[in-house]
Structures are given as C-alpha cells and as structure tokens.
Amino acid sequence: MFLSYFTEQPMGAYPDDEGLKAGYTSVLFSNKFFDPVEGSRLYQERLAEYRLAEEVGFDGIMVNEHHNAPYCMQPRITVWSSILAAITERVKIVQLGNPLPTYDSPLQFAEEIAMIDMISQGRLVSGIVRGAGQESICLNANPAYNRERFDEAHNLLVKTMTDDGPFAWEGEHFQYRVVNPWARVLQKPHPRIWVPGVFSPETLVWAAEHRYPYISLNTPLHLTGQLWEIYDDAARRVGYEPGPENRGYLLRVHVQDTEQKALEGAREFMWMQGQFTGVGHPYWVNPPGYGSESRRLMYTKLANGLVPRSSAAPFEEQLRTHEIVAGTPDQCIAALRVVLETCRPSILMLWGNDGKVDHPDSLRCIELMGREVLPALREIGDELGLHDPFELDTPISLRYTPPEELAARA
C-alpha cells in the first residue's frame, strides 16, 4: 500500500463567525479576515508536521491547491511541492492535483514540475485536475472551455516531458512558437500522473482511458463500488485489466491517544460549516459551461434555489459511515480495515488534521498514525492484495503499456 499524509492546510485562525454571517467561505469571502501573522505561524507549523510525517514512515505527502478561501492555504501547488522537495528526503511529493485548465501557461507549469522532480531526485507524482468550478472564477479561466483546456494542457505537458525540443505547439487554447524548456523531468519517461476527483463519470472514464490511477476524494464509501465499475469498464474497453493499483482513496482520519480527544479533534473536520471544501454559492461551484450537459437542469435548479443545497451529514453520521474515521490507533485501524475491504484502494491518503486542531495535537496525530496505524494498514493491505503502482511497477500510462499486454487482452 502507498500511504500518504494530507492536510488541506486550513487557515484555522480566521474568524469563522464571519463566514457564518456571510453564508459562504469562498470566492467573495473577504481576505480582510486573513491575518498574515497567523498565516506565517501556520506555515511554520506545516513545515514541522510534514517533516514528522516523513520521519514516522509515510510514503508520500499529498498537496493540493485552492483559491480565495480559508479552507486551504495553498494557492499554488508547485510552491509547496518545491518546499517539500527541499526539506524532505524520501517521501513522494503527491500533487492532487494541478488545476491545469486554470493555468494560462502549461509550459511554465511543465518547467516548474521538471525542477521539482530534479530537486526532489525523482520523487514527484504529478496529479492533474480540471479544478473546482470556483477556481475558474478566482483565476478567471473560462469555465466553458475547462475540459478542452484540460485535455490540451495535458497533451502539451506530456509531450513537453517526453519529447526533445525545440518544437512548436499550435493548439486551440495554447500556442508556443518554441517549446524547449531547459528543465526536464528526472523520472523517465515522465513522473506518474494520478487523477483525483469526487465522482465525475467523465473524469473517471478519462483517467481509466489513460491508465492513470483515480484518487477518489472522500466519496461516500457506499458509492465507491459504482465509481470503480465506471473506471473498470473504461479500462477494459481500452485493453487492460484494472486493479487496486488503479485506485486511490482520500479520507479524513484523526488519531489521538484517547477516543475522547480524537473525537474532539475530528469534529474540526466539520469546521467549514460541515463542507469539506467550504461553502460557495452553487453558481460559483458550477460556473457557465463547466458542468456536464446531462446535469445542466439539476445544477441550474440548484443555482436558482429550486432544490435545496445539500448540507453535510451530521458528524456522528459521518463517523458511522466511515466518511470520517476517529479514535485511538486500534479504533482507527478497525475502521480503516472496513474502508480497505469495501473500497479496495492501493493508494490511501490520510487527511489528518483540519480546522483549528492545534500544532501539538497535529503532531501527535501524525506520530500515532506513523508508529501504529501505518504498519497495521500495510499488513491489511498485503492480506487484501492491495499492491500499489510502485510495488507492482505498473506502466505509468496506457501510452507506455507494453503492446503485448494490450494484445493479450484483445
């Protein structure tokens, strides 16, 4: 199993009563409530926590990117990736993911990840995403072309990583008279690409068709069966047999020495008014042209208040359904066994600390995860046959799948 630590890097020091008053915590929620002195302190704490995560045995540290919101202090994923490249020595740096369509220069992004891969000595996993709808507003990238830009930026990125320059790129959305970056990825043919998502069928199929592992972001456990069915069908259509090595899962886990303390910390997962990416108006979450045609009516009704916004299930309910796992190490191991048996991922992202969980408690959570939970998960993973892409040395993509493997299935 590939076990990774994650925190959304919450700006826990903002006045959350102001968020409640506004009724939203993104896009237009004023940054006058962002205190940079507190921000600086929180960044120092994250540095120490990431160092500890490596020390106690995590295989990876996952980073992500969001904008204009207190739930995430990472507005540029490559910045924290670069920092991790320098302050860690062993862990994989797992970007889940780079919101490609929101970048106006995929070429400059390719340069950045080449630098990160070299500085980290080949420890980069470069996940890619369409980006949440509201990121399109925050970075003013046209959501109507989000999927087109995603596809084109991906193709340009892979070509830049694998082909010698100089070459020209004349795409619909990106044009370069010269692609010839003097920064090239260390891992050959290129770092692994993973694709995170909540449950977009189009993205699942896209990931499967490229043979990129799909990392399910806290999708309710009972839906993961349907999710893998979509992925597996697409995988078989293009000619390979999918397995746990194609599956990742992110969930919220908080471990402490006592159940009571763990529950207290885990309640902070409900911090963003219960929503794990904060509260935004539906018309920000689904800006023009961003969503699937099949969901147009549903999203438009939602945007105009004709159907109620879904609110997060109560904390106790989320504990019961294992959307949140909390407790002592033994309690968490027992709950995570259920998760692994049900979802069967080989890549597990443990989202450890959120909201206002303080630094000492965050460190203790990471320490207990590393010393007690991770070894048990590795045993369970072996028992269930959950072997990750690194263990199996699986092809990094369909393009790099040996023809004989595809031919054998055909």
Place this chain on the structure above:
Amino acid sequence: MTAPEATTAARHAEETVTSVAGVELRCLQRGEGPSVVVLHHSFGNPGWLPLHDHLAAACAVEAPDLPGFGGSSRPEWARDVRDLAMILGGWLRRRHDDRVALVGCGFGGWIAAELATMWPEGLSHLVLVGSAGLLPGDGRILDQVLISHSEYVQAAFRHRSAYEAVYGSELTDELLIQWDIHREMTARVAWKPYMYNRRLVPLLGEVQVPTLVVWGDDDQVVPLECAHRFVSLLPDAALRTVVDCGHAVDLERPIELARLVRAHIGAS
C-alpha cells in the same frame, strides 16, 4: 410604472432558418416597411415580443436568435463577440440588398456596435439600448457569473411586474435550461474581458450612422455613464433616457422604445 406593456403581442410571426458560416440562424419576422433588425440580450429572446409587434405596425421586423442562443446553433469556433458580429453581418448581407436599421439590446447592443464598426454602409440607422461593449469609468457592468440566472434577469427590470409579464412568476425547467445555455454561450465569447472591448473605442468614431442611444434611467446592469460614453464616441448619436425603467427597456417599456425607434428611422 406598474402595468406591464407585454400583453398585446401578436403571436403570428414567421420563422425562418438561414445558414451562415456553418451556423443555423433562426429568426422571427413580421411586418412591412423599412427593415428593422432587433438583437436580444445575453439572456436570450423569449419569443415574438410586444416591442417586435409595435415595430411591425410600420416596419419589417426581424428578431434573430444570436448564434448559440435560442433556436440558433452554436458556432463552436467562435471565441469573441466580434465573431458573432461577423456571423450576423453575413446573415444580414444574405437577406438584404438595402440598408437596415439595427437595434441592439444589452449584449446584443454590443454586437450591433461591433457590426456597425465593420459594416457601417450596411446600416441605415443604429439604436443601442442599454448596450454593453464599453468599460465604465466608475461603475461596473453587473457580472452574471457571480449571481444566479434569475437574479441576473430580474436585475434587468425596474419593476417586478414587468419581469413577470415576460417570464411569469414560476421558473420552469425549459426557461432555466435556456438561460443556462445562453449564459454558457455568453461566457464562450465574453468571459474575459467581461462585456467590453477596449478596441471598440477608437473604431466607434468611424461609424457614420445616425444612432439613437436609449437607456433606462435606473439601469442596474450597464451603468448610465456608458450611454454618455457611446454618445461622445459616435459621430452622430443622441441619447434618450426612459424614466422609471431598468436595463431591459425593450422588455419593460416596449411601446415607448418602439415609438423612439420608429421616430428615429422615420417610420412613425
């Protein structure tokens, strides 16, 4: 103004479909006399409207659905409001040997202004109604991306009763889907910069077309200052404000607008 003027519309317009640059353009038309073409807002054309009807009493009125809106197909390749203006220009040239009067409302006004800079010789008159296209100096053009569809359309009216006269009091599935398709098409060509074009400014001075600029005095979508700017940039333009009226003068005060248009083009 509380009584809606939207109750007298005739329902018998002729529908045509014309293919231009691979785009199927649907148009409603009726009437005889000088040609008047009416371009709708970014939230689409709800049908044959009282404005069209009152104009059709003395004019040959055409109300096309803009490319990608309503019954017109989407030009997948269009990336700019000027692309839509060029399609409309092709459509006009295909249908008319003589000059036409062009009336543009809101987003449609922006397209009309762009078209006027490209093809002034094709236009007998221009009427810009709450027209987008210019960056306001002080205010902001209301950003539909940051609010819901219904909030945006309602903001175009001074009076709720006038809004309901056009759209009713219920949000039907069909209406919501249309609004969302129109919002998407607007984003495809006008996401950034939103609802203005700096390159339009120096070109307006070359538009030697008699122009009437009409604005609701309580326009909450495109600030009134833009009306003054159009008048100062266009060589032959006059401003008429409509009192107690919002952005969508065409929908809220159709009789008054029809009167102004007919007087402007000499079809009284």
